Amino acid sequence: MYMKRIIGLAITSAFVVTSRLAYAQGGVASGLYEIVSGNYTECCGVAGETRFSLPNQSQRFFWLTVDAQTDLATMSFLGQDLRTPFSIVACPTGDQIPFSFDHGFTFSNSLIFQVDPGPPPNGIYWNYSVSNSANSLQINGMLGMAQSQCIDVPTQFSHSNVVAVLVPRPRMSITEFSKEGALLFIQGNAGWTNVVEASTNLDSWTAISTNLMPPTVCPVCPFILFRDAASTNLAHRFYRCFEIP
Numbered sequence: 001m002y003m004k005r006i007i008g009l010a011i012t013s014a015f016v017v018t019s020r021l022a023y024a025q026g027g028v029a030s031g032l033y034e035i036v037s038g039n040y041t042e043c044c045g046v047a048g049e050t051r052f053s054l055p056n057q058s059q060r061f062f063w064l065t066v067d068a069q070t071d072l073a074t075m076s077f078l079g080q081d082l083r084t085p086f087s088i089v090a091c092p093t094g095d096q097i098p099f100s101f102d103h104g105f106t107f108s109n110s111l112i113f114q115v116d117p118g119p120p121p122n123g124i125y126w127n128y129s130v131s132n133s134a135n136s137l138q139i140n141g142m143l144g145m146a147q148s149q150c151i152d153v154p155t156q157f158s159h160s161n162v163v164a165v166l167v168p169r170p171r172m173s174i175t176e177f178s179k180e181g182a183l184l185f186i187q188g189n190a191g192w193t194n195v196v197e198a199s200t201n202l203d204s205w206t207a208i209s210t211n212l213m214p215p216t217v218c219p220v221c222p223f224i225l226f227r228d229a230a231s232t233n234l235a236h237r238f239y240r241c242f243e244i245p
Contacts (some may be wrong), residue, residue, distance in 0.1 A: 028073075028111055028130065031166050032082070033062040033137060038162030042088075042154040050154070054162060059086045060245075062139065062164045064130065066106065073104035073111045075130065077159075082244065088143075088157055090122050091150040099143065099157075101126060117146040128159070136165045170194055170241050181229040184239060188213045190222050192243040198228065199238045213243075 035055040043049045061078040077086040077099040087098040104113040110131040117123035128141025142158035168189060176183040188194045196209040208230070213222040231237040 028064070028066060028106075028109075028132060028137065029166060030064055030066045031169070033064060033164035034167050035060055035062055035162060035164045036136070038139070039160045040162075041156075041158045041160065043156045043158075045151075045153045045155070054159075058084075061167075062137070062162075064111075064137070066111070071106045072102075073106060073113075073130075074100070074102040075104060075111075075113065075128070076100035080245065088154075090145060090148065091153055097122075097124060097143070101128060104128075104130070113141070120147060121149055123147040133163065136163050138163055170243050172196075172239065172241050174239075175225075177231075179232060181227050181231045182237065182239075184226045184228065185223060186211075186226065186241055187221070187223040188241075188243050190215045190218075192245055194224065194241055194243050196226060196239060196241045198230070199240075200234060200236055202238055205240070 038054040040052045040054055040059060041049060042052075058079045059077050060080045061082055063076045063078055064073065065075070066073045078084065079086060085098040085100045087096040089095070090097055101113040101115075103115075104111045110129055113126065113128040113130075115124075115126050117125045123146030124143065125146060126141065126143040128139065131138050139162040140160055142156060144156040148155050170186060170188040172184060172186045174182050175185045184196065186194060186196065190213050192213050194209075194211050194213055195207055197205040198208045199205045208228060209224075209226045211224045211226075213224070216222045228237070228239075
């Protein structure tokens with residue numbers, strides 16, 4: 001469910017670059033989103049209500065998947081490492097409760113994630129909405145516990161006015177194939193580290209290039225050129241790339 005990398009794929013034998021984005025009926029795109037603003041609130045233990053501004057280290061990204069076949073969606077709040085889902089502890093000795101939700105329903109221009117109180121001991125429930133806002137998503141909702149074993153810790157956790165923008169996938173193409181090897185043109189996001197991997201069978205992959213995308217006035221315009229000299233004697237050579245912040 002959790003996505004730590006955004007991948008592009010190129011094939012030397014066919015000179016093809018593939019990129020797919022899934023859309024819900026309302027136009028909400030699957031993918032990795034970066035949180036740019038919003039609030040996260042915990043309520044109502046002994047300390048009362050506590051509010052945190054987003055993004056922060058534990059909530060910097062938002063992963064959304066929309067299945068066009070079933071019109072169902074999943075989503076997860078992710079930390080800065082793109083792998084760790086944000087979570088809370090029901091009680092000091094309780095289990096981690098991740099902010100990862102499935103079985104979301106698609107409506108016109110929005111997604112709804114709703115679950116009634118679950119089984120004891122905590123009776124967890126949530127209600128979240130994800131809607132389109134100009135070139136971004138707006139996320140609002142709350143996760144709560146109908147029952148709790150502890151009276152001195154928060155039992156309601158909410159997100160309000162969270163705005164997240166889609167992180168563009170890196171784009172890759174083969175601009176030249178000669179006796180010196182394939183020349184790859186890779187475009188990505190400024191300040192992110194781009195890793196190129198190669199394979200001969202689409203099963204085993206090996207990293208062949210790692211580069212920091214240079215800063216530019218246009219955040220999604222930086223590019224690198226990479227020559228793969230090892231491809232000269234191969235009948236088939238597959239490439240993919242991913243980025244990490």
